[in-house]
Amino acid sequence: MTGRRGPSTAPASADGDLGRSHVLITGGNRGLGFAAAALLADAGWSVLLGCRDDQRGAAAARALRRSGGRATHVPLDVTSPASIAAAAELVAAHTGGYLSGLVNNAGVFLDGRDAGPESITAEAVHELLAVNAVGPLLVTCALLPLLRAAGGAAVVNVTADDADPSTADGEATGYRMSKAALNVMTVNLAVALRSQDVVVNAVDPGWIPTDMGGPDAPDDTMAAARLVAWAATVARRRGTTGQVFTVRQTIEELAAGAVDMTTAGSR
Numbered sequence: 356m357t358g359r360r361g362p363s364t365a366p367a368s369a370d371g372d373l374g375r376s377h378v379l380i381t382g383g384n385r386g387l388g389f390a391a392a393a394l395l396a397d398a399g400w401s402v403l404l405g406c407r408d409d410q411r412g413a414a415a416a417r418a419l420r421r422s423g424g425r426a427t428h429v430p431l432d433v434t435s436p437a438s439i440a441a442a443a444e445l446v447a448a449h450t451g452g453y454l455s456g457l458v459n460n461a462g463v464f465l466d467g468r469d470a471g472p473e474s475i476t477a478e479a480v481h482e483l484l485a486v487n488a489v490g491p492l493l494v495t496c497a498l499l500p501l502l503r504a505a506g507g508a509a510v511v512n513v514t515a516d517d518a519d520p521s522t523a524d525g526e527a528t529g530y531r532m533s534k535a536a537l538n539v540m541t542v543n544l545a546v547a548l549r550s551q552d553v554v555v556n557a558v559d560p561g562w563i564p565t566d567m568g569g570p571d572a573p574d575d576t577m578a579a580a581r582l583v584a585w586a587a588t589v590a591r592r593r594g595t596t597g598q599v600f601t602v603r604q605t606i607e608e609l610a611a612g613a614v615d616m617t618t619a620g621s622r
């Protein structure tokens with residue numbers, strides 16, 4: 356990732372009162388999650404980092420606070436219903452009972468265990484679906500009362516262009532399945548929550564140089580983080596919902612109109 360210091364294009368407040376805006380970012384201790392957390396904290400949001408490792412979560416929150424942000428960490432393993440329930444209670448206690456943003460960012464890409472069809476195992480495909488698709492659904496459902504209580508909230512699901520059938524190359528079948536499921540979840544929850552002032556969108560970050568993407572990834576982590584922040588703020592303000600935004604679009608293009616789900620991730 357490109358680190359704490361990004362371009363100064365932090366998103367504007369959706370409601371003009373960022374002092375009251377809290378966002379939970381799953382997998383917020385490193386990679387894209389941490390970059391988005393840094394950007395939103397810079398913009399004035401109170402950031403809750405949902406992390407499965409307590410020490411890594413605490414260290415990441417400390418780093419954001421050292422830079423002047425409001426940040427704390429919440430123990431959260433998105434594959435554990437008990438952990439999700441406990442995290443929802445902690446978030447409610449921390450925020451006073453509402454949540455303006457949820458970024459379902461935590462994800463896994465099981466390189467050697469999900470290459471071609473010969474390498475896939477039951478354990479690998481179950482893990483991919485549990486972390487990348489079922490987890491975001493369960494986390495969103497557990498936090499729904501808090502999202503509804505915010506009087507305008509955004510859910511941002513971090514997807515991948517691998518969900519787009521036109522990118523199929525015969526590899527990473529389990530990963531592709533998990534992100535396709537996440538996209539379907541995005542659209543269906545968007546419909547379910549349309550009348551409840553909760554927008555649900557997905558963001559395709561491109562191929563970025565995190566631990567997952569590797570050092571040679573060609574895209575920019577901070578640009579992807581800006582897109583996450585855009586979806587958490589501008590999309591919420593506009594009521595845009597059920598869309599996939601890709602990092603290959605400029606912010607101006609995004610401002611001009613939403614992207615149809617069927618074009619998600621086309622390179």
Ligand SMILES: NC(=O)c1ccc[n+]([C@@H]2O[C@H](COP(=O)([O-])OP(=O)(O)OC[C@H]3O[C@@H](n4cnc5c(N)ncnc54)[C@H](OP(=O)(O)O)[C@@H]3O)[C@@H](O)[C@H]2O)c1
Binds near residue numbers: 459
């Ligand atoms: N990098 C890319 O090129 C790329 C491309 C397309 C989409 N994406 C998506 O972008 C998102 C962020 O990826 P990244 O590149 O930042 O990856 P990363 O650097 O590998 O970070 C993954 C994060 O997810 C967390 N995580 C994994 N399993 C978890 C679980 N069960 N519960 C809670 N947290 C869990 C990790 O926590 P630990 O530190 O505890 O492991 C870590 O914080 C993912 O959804 C990924 O699929 C990435």
